[in-house]
Structures are given as structure tokens and as C-alpha cells.
Amino acid sequence: MYRWKTSVLLLFIVGVSIAQTSDSTVTPAVQRAGSKLACLCGGCHNTIANCPMLGCHYAVPAREKVNKLAQESKSDEEIVQAFVRETGIQALAVPPATGFNSLLMRMPWVVIALGLLAIAWFVRRQRSQGTAQANASPEMDPAVLSRYRENIEKDVSRLD
Amino acid sequence: MENLGALALLLAFCFAIYAVLGSLVGRWKKKPFLTVSAERAVFVVWGLVAIASSILVYALMAGDFRLAYVAAHSNKSMPFYYKFASWWGGQEGSLLFWTFLLSTYSVIVVWSSRKTFRDMMPWIIAVLMTTAAFFLLLITVPMSPFNVLTLNKGIQDMGDGQGLNPLLQYWTMVIHPPMLYLGYVGFTVPFAFAIASLITKQPGDKWIMQTRRWTLVTWLFQSTGVLLGAGWAYAVLGWGGYWGWDPVENASLLPWITATAFLHSVMMQEKKGMMKVWNMVLISATFFLCIFGTTLTRTGIVSSVHAFAQSNIGKYLVTFLAIGIAGVVYLILDRLEYLKSETHLESVVSRESSFLFNNLILLASCFAILWGTLFPVISEAVTGDKISVDRPFFERVNIPIGLFLLFLTGVGPLVAWRRSSLDSLRRAFLWPTVSGLAVIGILMGFGVRHFYALVSFGLCMFVTWTVISEFYKGSRSISQRMNKNLAAAAFELTWRNTRRYGGYIVHMGIVLMFIGFTGSAFNQDATLEVDTGTVSHIGHYELRIADLQQGENDNYAWHKAVIQVSKDGSPIGTLEPERRLYKASKQPTSEVSIRRRINEDLYLNFAGMSNDNSKAVIQAFVFPLVSCIWMGYWVLFFGTLVCMVPPKVKLAYARTEVVGVARKNVPVEN
Numbered sequence: 001m002y003r004w005k006t007s008v009l010l011l012f013i014v015g016v017s018i019a020q021t022s023d024s025t026v027t028p029a030v031q032r033a034g035s036k037l038a039c040l041c042g043g044c045h046n047t048i049a050n051c052p053m054l055g056c057h058y059a060v061p062a063r064e065k066v067n068k069l070a071q072e073s074k075s076d077e078e079i080v081q082a083f084v085r086e087t088g089i090q091a092l093a094v095p096p097a098t099g100f101n102s103l104l105m106r107m108p109w110v111v112i113a114l115g116l117l118a119i120a121w122f123v124r125r126q127r128s129q130g131t132a133q134a135n136a137s138p139e140m141d142p143a144v145l146s147r148y149r150e151n152i153e154k155d156v157s158r159l160d
Numbered sequence: 161m162e163n164l165g166a167l168a169l170l171l172a173f174c175f176a177i178y179a180v181l182g183s184l185v186g187r188w189k190k191k192p193f194l195t196v197s198a199e200r201a202v203f204v205v206w207g208l209v210a211i212a213s214s215i216l217v218y219a220l221m222a223g224d225f226r227l228a229y230v231a232a233h234s235n236k237s238m239p240f241y242y243k244f245a246s247w248w249g250g251q252e253g254s255l256l257f258w259t260f261l262l263s264t265y266s267v268i269v270v271w272s273s274r275k276t277f278r279d280m281m282p283w284i285i286a287v288l289m290t291t292a293a294f295f296l297l298l299i300t301v302p303m304s305p306f307n308v309l310t311l312n313k314g315i316q317d318m319g320d321g322q323g324l325n326p327l328l329q330y331w332t333m334v335i336h337p338p339m340l341y342l343g344y345v346g347f348t349v350p351f352a353f354a355i356a357s358l359i360t361k362q363p364g365d366k367w368i369m370q371t372r373r374w375t376l377v378t379w380l381f382q383s384t385g386v387l388l389g390a391g392w393a394y395a396v397l398g399w400g401g402y403w404g405w406d407p408v409e410n411a412s413l414l415p416w417i418t419a420t421a422f423l424h425s426v427m428m429q430e431k432k433g434m435m436k437v438w439n440m441v442l443i444s445a446t447f448f449l450c451i452f453g454t455t456l457t458r459t460g461i462v463s464s465v466h467a468f469a470q471s472n473i474g475k476y477l478v479t480f481l482a483i484g485i486a487g488v489v490y491l492i493l494d495r496l497e498y499l500k501s502e503t504h505l506e507s508v509v510s511r512e513s514s515f516l517f518n519n520l521i522l523l524a525s526c527f528a529i530l531w532g533t534l535f536p537v538i539s540e541a542v543t544g545d546k547i548s549v550d551r552p553f554f555e556r557v558n559i560p561i562g563l564f565l566l567f568l569t570g571v572g573p574l575v576a577w578r579r580s581s582l583d584s585l586r587r588a589f590l591w592p593t594v595s596g597l598a599v600i601g602i603l604m605g606f607g608v609r610h611f612y613a614l615v616s617f618g619l620c621m622f623v624t625w626t627v628i629s630e631f632y633k634g635s636r637s638i639s640q641r642m643n644k645n646l647a648a649a650a651f652e653l654t655w656r657n658t659r660r661y662g663g664y665i666v667h668m669g670i671v672l673m674f675i676g677f678t679g680s681a682f683n684q685d686a687t688l689e690v691d692t693g694t695v696s697h698i699g700h701y702e703l704r705i706a707d708l709q710q711g712e713n714d715n716y717a718w719h720k721a722v723i724q725v726s727k728d729g730s731p732i733g734t735l736e737p738e739r740r741l742y743k744a745s746k747q748p749t750s751e752v753s754i755r756r757r758i759n760e761d762l763y764l765n766f767a768g769m770s771n772d773n774s775k776a777v778i779q780a781f782v783f784p785l786v787s788c789i790w791m792g793y794w795v796l797f798f799g800t801l802v803c804m805v806p807p808k809v810k811l812a813y814a815r816t817e818v819v820g821v822a823r824k825n826v827p828v829e830n
Contacts, residue, residue, distance in 0.1 A: 038548035045405045045550040053399060088545060094556075095539065095547040104535050104549065108528035108557050115520040123513070126505035 029070035030063045033079040037062065038093040047093045162227060162306040165215035169256075169300050172208035172263075175201045176293035183282035183289075195282050202270045202285060205292060206263040213260045216253060216305050220246050225318040229253055229305045235323035235744045237714040242329050248337045249324045251458060251471055252305035257338075258454075259295040261345040266292065269349055277367065283356035291348050294480050302473055323744040326716070330396045336388035340412055343382025344450040347415060349374045350422075351447035354440055358491050361498045365430055371443065372426050373804065375419055380800045382416045387793045395752060400685070400763050400781045402789065405554040407462040410533045411453030414526055418446040421522040424515055431577070432512065433502025437492060438519070440499060444488045449526075451481055462537055507579035514572045521565045528557045559612055563619060566674055569667050570623035573630050591629070596622035616678040620671045627664045627671075634661075658805045665799030672792030679760075679785025688778045689770050690721070699782040701762055702726040706734070708776050716740040718751075721766050721776050725755065737766035737778065758791075760784040 034049030041058040044051055048066070051059035062083070069079045083091040095101040179201035186194030216229070220243045225231045233246040233253065248257040266288040274281050299305060309316045350371040357367045389412065390402035403409060422442040428435045456462060459474030492499070505512050532549045539547050574588040596618040603614055631650055639649035654661040688696045690705045697703070707722040720738040724731065738751035748768075755762040763781040770777055 035552070038550045040548065044399070045554075047550065047552065050551075090546040090548050093548060093550040093552045095549070100542050101539055101547060104532070104539075104553065105557075107531055108524060108561075111527050112520065112524045112561075115524060119513075119516050119520060122516070123505055123508055126501070129504055 027063075027067055027070070029076070029079070030066050033066050033070070033076040034063060036076075036080050036093055037066075037083055037091055040087065040090065161215050161219065161224070162308055165212045166300070166304060166306040168208045168212040168215070169296060169304070169306075172205045172212070172259075173293055173296035173300050175204045175208065176289045176296055179205065179289040180286050180293065183285040187282035198282065198285055198289075199270050199274060202263070202266050202289065205289070206267045209256070209260050209263045209296075212306075213247070213256055216256060217244060217247055220244065223321070225321050226308050226315050227305075228307045228309050231309060231318040231321040233321065233324055235321040237744070238323055238329070241334055242324050245328070245334045245337075246324050248341070249328055252299060252303045252307075254337070254341075255295060255299045255303055256305050258341055258345055259292060259299060261338075261341055262288070262292050262295065262348060265346060265349055269352070273370065277353075277356075277370070279360050280353065280356035280362060280367065283359050284352045287352035287355050288348060294476075298473055298476060302476070303471065320744070323715075323742065326740070326742040326747045326749045329742075329749075330392060332388045332392040332395070336385055336392055338385075339381050339388055340385030343378050343380075343385050344412075344415065344453065346374065346378025346381055347419065347443075347446050347450050349378070350443050354443045355488070355491065358440060358495055358498070361495065368426060368429055368439075372423065372430075375423060375426075375443070375446075376800060376803055379416070379419045379423060380797065382412070382419065383793070383796060383800075386412050386416060387790070391790065394786070395754065396749070400683075400765070400779075400783060402786070405532070405551055407533045408453075408457050410529050411449075411456045414453060414530055415446045415449040417522050417526040417529075418442055418449060421519045421526075422446060424522075425519050428512060428515055434505070434512070435515075436499040436501065437496065440488075440492055442519075444485075444492075448481060448485055448488075451477065451484070455481065456533070462533060509575065509580045509582075509585065511572065511575050511577045514568060514575050518565070518568045518572065521561060521568060525558060525561045525565065528561065529554065532557070562674070562677075563612070563615055566616070566619045566623060566671070569670060570619065570626045573626050573664070592622045592625040595625045610681045613678050613681040616674055620675050620678075623667060623671050627668055630664055631661065652808075654802060655805070655808045657809070658807045659803050662799050662802030662805070665802055666796050667799075669792045669794070669796030669799055672788045672795055674792075676785050676787070676789030676792060679783065679788065682784045684782040686780045687767070688780060689775045690778055691775045696778075696780070698762075698780040699760075700728050701780075701782070702729075703764070703778070703780060705776070705778075714743075716742045719766060719769065719776070721764075721778060723753075723764060723778070725762065735762070735764050737764040739766040739768060756787055758785075758787050761786050 031049050035047050037048045039046050039048050039051040039056065039059045039062070041051070041053065041056050044053065044056075046059075048059045048062040053059065065083075066079055069082055074082070080092070089095050089101075095104060097105055179198045182194045182198030182201060186192065186196075186198060216227075218224075219227050219230050220234045221240065223230070223234065223236050229250060229252050230246075233250040234243050238246075246253065248254040266285070269284060269288065270281070273284070277284065309318060353367050353371045353374070356362075389409065393404065394400065394402040419442075422439060425435050425442060426439055429439050455474060455477040458471055459477065460471075461474065507513070532553050535549050536547050539545065570592060574585070574592070576584065580588075599621040600614050600618040603617055608614060631653065634653040635646050635649040638644065638652050639646050642649065642652070644652065684699050686696070686698045688694075688703070690696060690703075692705050692708055694705045695702060702725070704724045704726070705721060706724050709720045709722065711718055711720075718738050718740045720736055723735045723737070725733055725735055733755065735753035735755060737753040739748060740751060741748045750765050750767070752763060752765045754764075761781075761783040763783055765779040765781075767777045767779045769775065
């Protein structure tokens, strides 16, 4: 009897614990404006448009708010700004590209550009050194040359 | 028992310090007995850490709930394998596990390399044991796994524990952390070899070959760990994703990327004697990124769902990182002469250049991920405002970088070493390019308009063509000369140069993964509120709810939906997604049900009950091509194993550029 009561109580707790509100509020407005707004539930790195957590304590009310603002004929930009006024720029999935935060998007490309410059410098230096070295020592050491010839012979014979 | 465990760790710390000092003093004073004694100390450290680990595992298995760690991460109702997995389920235990793996690696290195690398061994031991001593310090002083629970100065037995986090009670979680740790910790070994070679100014490439082999093994472990983590996220979290750009996930990817760059650029050092400084930087960066990942996971610098509880070990880790990086930078700068290239790059249009670009793009990707992960912290420190850097940033930056990398994967084999003529390039690129463009054209004909998806599929074809043609050309040549069929010739070809053709197989694994990633551009999803008998649709699937069930066992209570699935009107089976509530932690989890096929997965998640508790809420997803990611892993796994097989023909790489220069440090290889 005790076990039966415990089981019923536990199943009730399970039901209550996992009861969720279904999420039917992903409207075109949510897809447009919501894709610029971060889900701040702390458990994912999605936007409120694509946070898949059912009953997410942040994304679901945020979507409802987006829909409400859209029904009030607010533009996507106005909706986004409404979130920023309330939560700060943390509400944005990617911070605005102004001031220090503009470095976020720029730096990876700056690094690639610097890398390309470094490669260009490296190639140029290597080629000039190679040319200088070849010009400086036109004479080949016969011993070294014969060792290389032997190696080449060995390699060629292996191919056969 | 707990006192014995704590004492074992303290003694292990002392012996690790002794191993460092013994090996260094032995080398400095030229006292071989001290060096040998330091080698033996490595074995003692392993023995003591093994004793401490055994005691903790025994306490977890036996349910010794006097220990704070056991009470926090285990309970009586958990199956034994999850009790065992609790060893690495929490902060202190995972640090002990890390130390155990490091000491095991150290023993293997000392045992297998003590004769081959006699000169380097004292330094190798010094690096390995310094790292071990650091982790032993962490688990001896601030993070001991043997702390007991006390109440009013008396030891308290909790009777039962909280249990392992329910999300971690999944089979891949039993092997995912060990695999990842085997990778993280394993990178210490190539780093130790690199530092030892730098200090002792090793001539020749023997140590490089050894380092490459170790890197390959640990790279495979790291790849396995990352993919198992992705598989776990896909099958357990219930949101259908396999990668969330979480800081801890990113931390596991960073050393993998630098190690991948190292595995490519080390070929330049072996074949051409070039890029020595760069390789030293890469292997050091890989090691320090592992430590950085640990710092990220365990100190709460950035918020993450995966992170361990915040702790005060951040200052220890940051100090270790700062000293280590400063030491390596000094060593590299001090020995630049020793690291000078032996040959020179002859042309921009060459295999060597493609490796340079490959390294640049890999490093750019690594930087972008690191930058995006840390930018919220940096920005808050500079501007005072909290910001979010989420999925859109990572995708906007990494998708083009990834596609360019995929392009280079195809370009590499088409370009010759030293230099390529325009004519040979035209011939080499013609058919791969035509095939890639043909795929794009066909897909556009079928109505696909997603730009990145089109580019990705086109590049996948481009790379596939180059890889297959490499195999075909080589196999046909062998087949004609040795009168073998094409399959036998392909086997012979691969065996002759396992590293090259194993590498191509790994590239095919990467191509398959890219196909899987690209499939996500066509995902479909629907959230359904259903009752028994309800029929719903997603894509060309029809879902009929046959039954809603509930029940419980000792560990958890559950709700389950039995769903009959039809495709285009034909029944194809039953899926049973489940929702659980774990009793000890009162935490709900999803047990998703997936119909896996090569072309697409049907993925059902029992998300919960509706507000009035009368209907089940089911999330249904269709994930096209996602299986290619997991297949790609197996191809990558196989390819890496092939790379490790000793080749039938021992290849010699004649550094032809130096002919006539006759420099002293350029040995002709045999």
C-alpha cells in the first residue's frame, strides 16, 4: 500500500515536473527578428528563433514578446531595440559592430590577412635566400652529388 | 582508506618533484645513477596514483558516502558502470583521472624510449613530471577527492549520494571523457619530446617521427572524444544538435585544430627540413591549449553548461600557463639558429605552399573560435557591458573558413612538391573542377538554392575526385606492372605509403563529415501536442500515436510515447521517445528515439506533457545526411589507423634543393 502510494505520488511529481507549454510561437516575425536575439537561458548558444528547448524559460516568453510587438506593427529593428533597452546589448546574438565590439567580426579576417602577408614575406625571403645560396656556390661537391645519385638510383629501382 | 589515498597522492607529488630534479641534476652533473633513479621514480609515481585511483573507484563502487566526492557524484541505485564513470564525473575525480592518464603515458614513454632517446630522456621526464607534479598539487591541496564530510568535528556518512548528473548517464558518456582526456593528456608527450629536442639541439629527424606518431595517436583519441561528445549531444540532449559552440566544446576543438596543423606541417620538416620554428610553436600551442581548455572548463571564466562547478584552481592553472608559455617562448628565441630551415621554398605554386595555406586557414579557424569564446569576457573587461557571442558569429566566420579548408584538402594532392607548371596544374585541376561544378549544376537543377550548401557539395565532389584519382592512378600503375587486379593493387599502393594514402582516407572522412554538416541546411522540425490515436505529419513521414505509457524503476520514473511511423503511406516501424525523471537529483532527461538512415534521420523527442497533463508534447525533426558525420568519423578512424601502419617501402626523402650547397647539417637520408 505504501509503495503504491509512493508510486502514485512520484508519477504525479513526474507529470508536474515535466509538464511543458508547447511552443507554437515561432512566427515569421520571430524568425526574422528573433534570429538577431540571443537566447539568454544560459544553457545554449542559440537565438530565440532557433532555441530548441521546449519551455525554455527565456526563449518562450521572448518569442511571445516578439509576436506581441509585431502585432503592434513594430518593425524588426524596433523589436530588437526593445529587447536591447530592456536587457542591454547582451540581448543581441552578435554585438553591434561599433566601438570595441567591432573587433569581434573584424579580427578573424585581420588575422587571415596578416597570415597571408606573413606567407608572402616568408616565400619572398625563402626564394631570395635560395637564389643567393645557389649563386654563391655554383660548384657541387662531388661526394655529395654521388651520394644523391646513389639515392636516386635506389629510389628508381624501388619504383620498379 | 581515504587517508591512504591522500597519502598516496602526497607521496606521488614528492616523487614527481624528485623525478624532475633527479633527471635534471643527473644530466647536469653527469651522474647516470641519478637519471636512472629519476626514470624509476616515474614508475613509482604511476604506482602511487594508481593506488589513489583504485581507492576512489572502490569508494564509488562500495558507496562510501562519508567522502564528499562520492556523495556528490554517486548513489546506490546507479549501475556499476556509471559508478565507475563517476571517477571522472566531477572536478576532483576528473583531475585524478587526468593525472592517472598522464602518469601512465609517462611510464609508456620512459619504458619504450629510454634507450632510443638516451640524451633527451632526462628532459622528457622533466617536462612530463613537472606537468604531473602540477596536477598532483591540485588534487593534493585545493581539490582533493578524499575530503570527508564533517558535522560538528565528526565524520558524517550521508547514507546515499546525489548520483551522477542524469545527462551523463548515457553509454557514450562512459567513454567520451576518457577519450577526450586521452587526447588532452596525450599531447603532453609530443610537447615533452619537442622541448627536449630544443634543449638538447637534437640533430636528425628521429625525434620528429616519434613525436608525429604520438601526435597521431592522441589526435585520434581527441577526434574520437570530440565526435562522441557530438554524438552524445545529438542523442541525449533532445534538441537535435550535435554542436552548440559552447565554450567547453570549443575548448576541445582548439587543440585538435592545432594538432591537425602540426600533423600537416611536420611533413615539411621531415621532407624538406623546413618550418622547424613553426612546428615547435604548433606543438607547444597544442599543449597549452589543452591546459587552457582545462582552465576554461574548471574555473568559470566563461559560462557553460558543460563546465564543472566553479573553483579556486584558476590561479594555479593561469600561473602554470604563464610560466610554461614564457619558458617555451624563451627557448624558441634562444635556439632560433638550431631551428633554421635546411632548404628553401622554390615556388608559390607547390605542395609546400599548399601546406602553408592549410596551416594559415587552420590557425585562423582556431583563432576565430578562441576569439569568439573569449570575446564576451574581453569586451566586458574593456567596455563594462555584458555581451553575447552566439551561434550566428561562429557560423558566419567558420563556414567560409571551413569551406576554404575543404578546397585546400582537394588542392594539396594536385600540386607537386617543389613547383608545378601552369600546364600540369591545368591538367590536374580540370576534371575535379568539372565534377564539382557538375554537382552544383545538378543540385541547382533540383531546386537547391542555398549558397553555402551548393559550394560545400561542389567542393566535396572536388576533393572526392582528387582522392579517388590519386588512388586510381597509383593502383593502375601497380596493376599494370605487377599484373594484379585493381583492388589488390590499391591495397599494395596503400601499404607502400601508408602515411600518404591513409591521409587521403582521413580526408575522405572529413569530406563525409562536411556532407553531414551541410545537410543541416535542410533540417525540418515540428512541435506536436498529441494524444493516443493522433496522426501528425513531418516531411514525408506520418506519425500515429499508438500509446502513451508511464512507469518507474529504482533510478528514475518515465513517460513514454509509442509512435507508429509511416513513410509515403507505408509503415516503417515504431519509435518510442521517453522522458525520465531521476529520483535522486529530481532532474528530467529525454531519451530520444531516432530512425537512422544514410539519407536522413527521423528524430523524435518526448519533450513533456501539455499544461493540463492530458497530451504529450513531441518534437519531431528530420535531419538530412546527419549520418554522414558518424560514417565520416569511422572513415577518419580507419584512415588514421592506416597512417600508423609501418609502410612496406621505407621512403627516403632526398632534399634535392641542397645539392651543391654541401652544408654540414644536411644529412642525406637513406
